[in-house]
Amino acid sequence: MQYRIDPKSGNRISALGLGCMRIPGFAIGKPDPRTTRDIIERAIERGINYLDTAYLYPGNEVAVGTALARDGLRNRVFVATKLPHASCKRTEDFDRFFSEQLRRLCTDHIDYYLLHNITSPAQWERVRELGIEDWIARKKTCGAIRSIGFSFHGSTDDFPVLLDAYDWDFCQIQYNYANERYQAGTVGLHAAAARGMAVFVMEPLLGGRLADKLPAPAARLLAQAGEDGLQTPADWGLSWVWNHPEVTMLLSGMTSPAMVDANAAVAERALPDTMTEVQLATIQRVVELFERANRVPCTGCNYCMPCPHGINxxxxxxxxxxxxxxxxxxxxxxxxxxxxxxxxxxxxxxxxxxxxxxxxxxxxxxxxxxxxxxxxxxxxxxxxxxxxxxxxxx
Ligand code: SF4
Ligand code: SF4
Structure with a gap:
């Protein structure tokens, strides 16, 4: 496994992290415990040491916590989870959610704690007025939170404002070759890295739309490129993200042990600044083809579900x-x-x-x-x- 250093904590983090949101189950909100365990165990065997979940992923923290409670696995990984800040109406709510998360995850501390899905400086200002800065300081002092950050889905202009609004340890941004100018974008990636923060990437394959769901002409172009070590569209998409030295780690929502194996193999060789000019030019042509077919930028995250009228x-x-x-x-x-x-x-x-x-x-x-x-x-x-x-x- 390739490891990169978190510049704030000095932690050695696997370049590939396990995003647990997409672990499959019988239904939304019911991750299958056996599948969860199989995926997590294989991830750890392959050297992955960062797992990401959230309070708002139904059933997910419990499934992850239960899997990690076996055989001392908890001590072999950094666990990240997220505060549902929009549901915090009073100062006491920070502790209420956090205590429940520790219980669900069967742990006494969270290595990387995020404010979930911050989209504007006003959201940070609201929780700041509720006293979150003092609360974070107390949790960090007692070791219950090791690093604090936020996940971001707002505008390119708002991102640097948020970066400077607090002394963050890290941030998590949506980043992939189709989103260089969307949300935080490449400008935001560089801005965060320049501030000495670890940058974690989510949606490196846009929920599979840059992988197995890539438009056929774009997939053909990648296949015809015949580049060594870049067998599939997923290999190309992940390698493109890892090509950026500013990226500390990317999260992949791996849904089977086989997918863990495939992505871990790419992570081992996709070092920073190793893609050739020809490969990068191929990606640019894929972006053009993708944008032609990409009518609705849905990543399949399910945050909008359930629809009260049953629509999928x-x-x-x-x-x-x-x-x-x-x-x-x-x-x-x-x-x-x-x-x-x-x-x-x-x-x-x-x-x-x-x-x-x-x-x-x-x-x-x-x-x-x-x-x-x-x-x-x-x-x-x-x-x-x-x-x-x-x-x-x-
Ligand atoms: S439409 Fe729903 S599933 Fe698609 S990106 Fe938005 S919240 Fe996620
Ligand atoms: S009925 Fe239409 S607008 Fe209302 S939640 Fe369902 S999809 Fe969304």
Missing amino acids: IPGCFAAYNASFAHGWFAGMQQYFTASAVRTSSPRLASNCVLCGDCARHCPQHIDIPARMADVRRRFQPGPVNTVLKLIRPR
């Missing part, structure tokens, strides 16, 4: 994007599956009542009701609606 929001957007990346018919088939068309209670885009409940949770700032209307127009023109009525079970 990320599923609809994945189908919509697939219809531009892989052809209308392929997208339509995916839409049928996502919207449970062949069941007695289909959950179609046309069921959307435009309530907007979902949109305020979206870290990608997608206008979900408006884009759901686009999905409806693409997949449910008049003739299709007629067919849908005919094939619906009675």
Whole structure:
């Protein structure tokens, strides 16, 4: 495993971290304990020593904590989790959430604690007025929190304001070859590193959309490039992030031990500043092809779910994007599956009542009701609606 040094703490962190949010289960909020254990054990065997979870990932902290409680695994990894700051209405809430997180994770300290999904300086100002600075200082003094940071999904302009709003140890940003000018972006990556902070990267493959869901022409281009050690679109995407020396670690939401093996193999060889000019030029051409097909920038994070009207929001957007990346018919088939068309209670885009409940949770700032209307127009023109009525079970 390749390791990089956290400039603030001096910790030696694996360049590949395990993002636990996407660990699969029987349903959203029910990570399968056996799968969780298998993935975590394989990650540790491969030298991964950083695990990321959050209070708001349903069932996730408990699953991770239970897996780590076996065989002394807790002492072999840095554990990161996140404060649901928007739910903190009083000063006492900081302790209430934190104590529950320690219990869920079966631990007495958190190595990397983040304010979850800060999108504007006003959010930091609100918790600062509630006394979070004193609270952090107390937790760090007693060793319950080792490093403090924030995850960010706001604008490029707001990012440096947040960097300077507090003496952070680290930050976590969305970064990949399709997002160089989005959210923190490359400018933000450099700004954080220049301040001596560790920079952790999330969404290096945009929830798989730069990996197995890459538009077919872009995937073909990468395959034809025939570069040594870059076998798959995921290899290219991860290597591109690791090529930046400012990146301390990237989180990958690995969903199986086999995926851990594949990504760990790339992490071993993807050192900073090792991609060639030809490889970087190939990536630029992939970005152009990706942007043509990428109509809705949904990463499939599920933060917007559940929709009170039962719509599978990320599923609809994945189908919509697939219809531009892989052809209308392929997208339509995916839409049928996502919207449970062949069941007695289909959950179609046309069921959307435009309530907007979902949109305020979206870290990608997608206008979900408006884009759901686009999905409806693409997949449910008049003739299709007629067919849908005919094939619906009675
Ligand atoms: S706007 Fe539409 S998709 Fe979003 S929560 Fe309301 S009904 Fe569901
Ligand atoms: S619409 Fe937004 S919140 Fe919902 S899954 Fe996609 S990126 Fe996540």
